[in-house]
Amino acid sequence: MLSKLMVFIAYYLNASDSYKKAKTFFYDLLDNPHSRKKRIFDAAMIVLIVTSILLLIYDVEHESSLLGGYFESAILLVFVLEYLLRGWIYSDSYKIVIEEYERALYLNIGFKIATVLKRVIRKDLEYFGSYFAIIDLLALLPSYRSVSILRIFIIFRLFKLFRYSTSAKLFADVLASKRFELLTLLVLTCFMVFIASISIYLFEYKIESSNIWNLFDAFYWTVVTLATVGYGDITPQTTGGRWVAIFLILVSLGLLSFFTSILIAAFGEKMLSMRESRTYEELDRYASFIIICGFGRVGKEIARHLQRERQKFVVIDKAERNILLAKQLGYLAIQNDASKNEVLINAGICRKASDILCITGDDVINVYITLTSRHLNKNIRIISRANRHENVNKLYQAGADNVILPFEVAGMLAAEFLGQPVAFEAISGILQEQRDIAMETVLVSENSPLDNRQIGQLDLWQRKLTLLGVISDNTVHLKHKNKYKVKHRHFYFNPAQHFVLRAGDMLVILGRKYGIEHFRSQMEQPRLLGKAKT
Amino acid sequence: MKNIAVFGYNRLSFEAINRIDPENHIIKVYDYKSTNIDLALEKGINAAMIEFRSDDDLKAIGIGSSVDTLFCCLDEDSENVFLTLSARALDKNLQIIAIIENPEAAEKLLAAGANKIIDPYQICGRRIHDMLKRPDITDLFDHTVFGRNDLNLAEVMVPENSFLQDVYVSQLELSTHYNLILVGIINKQISDQMHFVAEEVDRKLNPGDILVILGPSREIRAFKKDVNDEFCNI
Numbered sequence: 001m002l003s004k005l006m007v008f009i010a011y012y013l014n015a016s017d018s019y020k021k022a023k024t025f026f027y028d029l030l031d032n033p034h035s036r037k038k039r040i041f042d043a044a045m046i047v048l049i050v051t052s053i054l055l056l057i058y059d060v061e062h063e064s065s066l067l068g069g070y071f072e073s074a075i076l077l078v079f080v081l082e083y084l085l086r087g088w089i090y091s092d093s094y095k096i097v098i099e100e101y102e103r104a105l106y107l108n109i110g111f112k113i114a115t116v117l118k119r120v121i122r123k124d125l126e127y128f129g130s131y132f133a134i135i136d137l138l139a140l141l142p143s144y145r146s147v148s149i150l151r152i153f154i155i156f157r158l159f160k161l162f163r164y165s166t167s168a169k170l171f172a173d174v175l176a177s178k179r180f181e182l183l184t185l186l187v188l189t190c191f192m193v194f195i196a197s198i199s200i201y202l203f204e205y206k207i208e209s210s211n212i213w214n215l216f217d218a219f220y221w222t223v224v225t226l227a228t229v230g231y232g233d234i235t236p237q238t239t240g241g242r243w244v245a246i247f248l249i250l251v252s253l254g255l256l257s258f259f260t261s262i263l264i265a266a267f268g269e270k271m272l273s274m275r276e277s278r279t280y281e282e283l284d285r286y287a288s289f290i291i292i293c294g295f296g297r298v299g300k301e302i303a304r305h306l307q308r309e310r311q312k313f314v315v316i317d318k319a320e321r322n323i324l325l326a327k328q329l330g331y332l333a334i335q336n337d338a339s340k341n342e343v344l345i346n347a348g349i350c351r352k353a354s355d356i357l358c359i360t361g362d363d364v365i366n367v368y369i370t371l372t373s374r375h376l377n378k379n380i381r382i383i384s385r386a387n388r389h390e391n392v393n394k395l396y397q398a399g400a401d402n403v404i405l406p407f408e409v410a411g412m413l414a415a416e417f418l419g420q421p422v423a424f425e426a427i428s429g430i431l432q433e434q435r436d437i438a439m440e441t442v443l444v445s446e447n448s449p450l451d452n453r454q455i456g457q458l459d460l461w462q463r464k465l466t467l468l469g470v471i472s473d474n475t476v477h478l479k480h481k482n483k484y485k486v487k488h489r490h491f492y493f494n495p496a497q498h499f500v501l502r503a504g505d506m507l508v509i510l511g512r513k514y515g516i517e518h519f520r521s522q523m524e525q526p527r528l529l530g531k532a533k534t
Numbered sequence: 535m536k537n538i539a540v541f542g543y544n545r546l547s548f549e550a551i552n553r554i555d556p557e558n559h560i561i562k563v564y565d566y567k568s569t570n571i572d573l574a575l576e577k578g579i580n581a582a583m584i585e586f587r588s589d590d591d592l593k594a595i596g597i598g599s600s601v602d603t604l605f606c607c608l609d610e611d612s613e614n615v616f617l618t619l620s621a622r623a624l625d626k627n628l629q630i631i632a633i634i635e636n637p638e639a640a641e642k643l644l645a646a647g648a649n650k651i652i653d654p655y656q657i658c659g660r661r662i663h664d665m666l667k668r669p670d671i672t673d674l675f676d677h678t679v680f681g682r683n684d685l686n687l688a689e690v691m692v693p694e695n696s697f698l699q700d701v702y703v704s705q706l707e708l709s710t711h712y713n714l715i716l717v718g719i720i721n722k723q724i725s726d727q728m729h730f731v732a733e734e735v736d737r738k739l740n741p742g743d744i745l746v747i748l749g750p751s752r753e754i755r756a757f758k759k760d761v762n763d764e765f766c767n768i
Contacts, residue, residue, distance in 0.1 A: 402665050419559070437730050441668075493678075506670060
C-alpha cells in the first residue's frame with residue numbers, strides 16, 4: 001500500500017509542470033551559475049550574513065536587544081530554508097523511485113521500498129555530508145544566543161560567504177589544486193615544530209629567565225619563532241637553546257619561502273582560467289555577440305569595425321601574442337584552442353552567440369572549427385575563411401554559411417578597379433559607408449503600403465531614391481525578366497513599372513541614408529498603427 | 535583598348551586577370567621568377583620574364599608609352615615600392631595599383647606614387663564584416679557585380695554631338711530604353727568624384743561627362759554603340 005502511494009506520488013511529480021517549474025526556479029536562484037537570479041540572491045545573502053555577523057559582534061559587549069533577536073530569527077529562518085531547498089534541488093528522489101519501480105517491473109521482481117529508501121537516503125546524505133552543507137549547518141549555530149560558546153561558530157558564517165563570492169571560491173580552488181604540495185609542507189613543518197619544541201624544552205626547562213615552564217611554552221616559542229614573528233617574551237638562555245633558535249630560524253626561512261612559492265605558482269597556473277571565467281561572465285551579460293576565431297590581420301580588421309559599431313564580440317586565439325594584442329585594444333579575448341568543444345561551449349556558442357567567424361590562416365583548423373560549431377549549434381551563422389581554392393567546398397560541407405577567399409576577394413576588387421576605377425571607387429564607397437549614400441534593403445511586410453503595390457506607383461524618383469532591384473523567393477515573380485539567382489532567392493534587376501510587390505520581397509535601394517530611413521518608416525508606420533488599433 | 539601590365543604572378547593576380555574583360559583590355563604578366571612564368575603560361579596567360587629593377591627593361595615593355603595601367607603584385611612590399619618608384623619616374627600619368635602585405639607599406643607606396651593600394655587582409659576583413667552587417671546586399675553583390683552573373687558596372691563617356699548632349703538626367707530613362715540603371719555621373723570639368731543620381735538635382739549632360747551605369751553587358755554594349763553613333767536618336 002505504502003509502496004503504491006510512493007510510486008503514485010513519484011509519477012504525479014514526474015508529470016507535474018508546476019513542480020518542475022518550482023524546482024527550476026529554485027535551481028536558477030541557488031545553483032545555476034548562468035542565471036541572473038542567482039547573482040541577485042548571492043548579493044542579498046552576502047549583505048544578510050555581514051549584517052548578522054555585525055549584530056553578533058555587537059552582542060558580545062552589549063545587552064542583547066529585542067530587535068536584534070527578531071532579526072537573528074529572520075536570518076535563521078532564511079538560512080534554514082536555504083539549507084533545506086538546497087537539499088531538495090540536489091537530487092530528484094522521485095526519479096529514483098520511478099527508476100527502481102520500472103526496474104522491478106522489467107525484471108518481474110517485487111518492488112522493495114527499503115532499497116528505494118536506502119538509495120534516496122544515501123543520495124541525501126551525500127548532500128548533507130558535502131563540505132558546503134556542513135558549513136551551512138554550523139553557520140546556523142551562533143543564532144542560539146543563550147549559549148555564548150556557540151558564538152565561535154560565527155567563523156562558519158564567515159566561511160559561508162565563500163559560497164556566494166566567486167573570487168573567494170577561486171582562492172579555495174587554488175589551495176585545493178596544490179593539496180599535495182601543501183600537505184608535504186605541513187608534514188615537514190609539523191616535524192620541525194616537534195623537534196624544535198622538544199629540543200628547546202630539554203635545554204631551557206625551568207631556567208629562570210627563559211620563561212619555559214612546560215611543553216606548551218616550548219611549542220608556543222617554536223611557532224612564534226618559526227613564523228618569524230618573535231615576540232621576545234620567551235628567549236633561550238643556554239647555548240644549546242640558542243643553537244636550536246639559530247637552526248629553527250634558518251629552517252623557517254626555507255619553509256616560508258617554500259610556502260609562498262607554492263601559492264604563487266598555484267595562482268600563476270590558475271590565473272589563465274581565472275581570466276577566462278571573467279570573460280565568460282562578461283559574455284553572459286550580453287544579449288548577443290559574435291565569436292571571432294583567429295586574431296590575425298583579417299580578425300583585427302573585423303574587430304576594429306565591430307568595435308566601432310559597438311557590436312559585442314569575443315576573440316579566441318591560441319597564440320599568446322595575438323591575445324595580448326587583443327586585450328591591449330580592449331577586446332574580450334580568450335587564449336585557447338577554438339577547435340575544442342568545451343572552449344566554444346563556454347564561450348556561449350549554444351546560448352547567446354549569433355555568428356561565428358572561422359578565420360585563422362590555416363584551412364585545416366578552419367574546417368575543424370566550422371565542423372565543431374555546426375555540430376554544437378544548428379542555427380548559428382558560420383562564416384569561414386579559405387586560403388586555398390580547393391578547400392571552399394570542404395568548408396561548405398563542414399557547415400559554413402559563407403566562405404570567403406582573401407585572395408579571390410582582393411583579386412576581384414583589383415579587377416574591378418583596373419576596369420572601371422571611378423565607378424568601382426564609388427561602389428566600394430557605398431559598401432563601406434564612407435559617404436552618406438547607402439545601399440540598403442527595405443522589406444515589404446504584410447499589409448504595409450508596399451504590399452501588392454506596383455513599382456510604378458512608388459514615385460521613388462520624387463523621393464530621390466534609385467531602385468536597383470527586388471530580392472525575392474516568391475515564385476509569382478519568376479515570369480519577369482532580368483532575374484539573377486542569389487543563393488536560394490532571385491534578384492530581379494531593374495523591375496518593370498508593373499512589377500507587383502508581395503510580402504517578403506526586399507527592395508534594394510540606393511540613396512541618402514536618411515532618405516531611405518524616411519521611406520522605410522513611412523512604409524512601416526501605417527502598418528504598426530493599424531496593428532495597435534486592432 | 536586599355537593596356538595593363540601585371541607584375542608578379544600569384545594567386546591574387548591570377549584572380550584579378552581572370553576577371554578582367556579580355557575584349558577591352560590587353561593584359562600581359564611579367565615576373566622575374568621563371569617558375570611563375572611557367573605557371574602562367576600553363577594557364578594560357580600571356581607572360582614574359584623581366585628584370586624589373588632595370589629602367590630600360592621597363593621602357594622596353596611600354597611603360598612610359600603604351601602601358602596605361604600598372605598592377606604591382608610582386609611578393610615583397612619592397613619590390614612593389616621599387617617598381618612603383620621606377621614606373622612613376624617614367625610616366626607621370628600612369629595608373630598604378632599596388633598590393634601590400636604589411637599595412638605599414640601603404641604609406642610608402644602612396645609616397646612612391648601609387649594611385650591605389652589594395653590590402654587583401656583588410657579587404658577580406660571588411661567583407662566579412664559586411665556579411666555580418668548586411669548579408670542581403672553582400673550576397674547580391676557577390677553573385678552579380680563581383681560574381682559570375684552577367685551584371686556589370688560600366689563607365690560611359692558622353693561624346694561630342696551625341697544624342698545625350700543637353701539631355702536632362704531625368705529625361706534619360708535608361709531603365710525603360712535599355713534595361714540599365716544610371717547610378718551616378720562624373721562631371722570631369724569639376725572633379726573626378728562621382729555624384730549619385732539619387733542625390734543630385736536634375737541637370738543637363740555635357741560632353742565629357744561620364745555616366746556610371748549598371749546592367750547586363752549586352753545592354754551596356756548596345757548603349758555604348760548608340761552613344762557613339764552620331765545619328766542615333768531615341
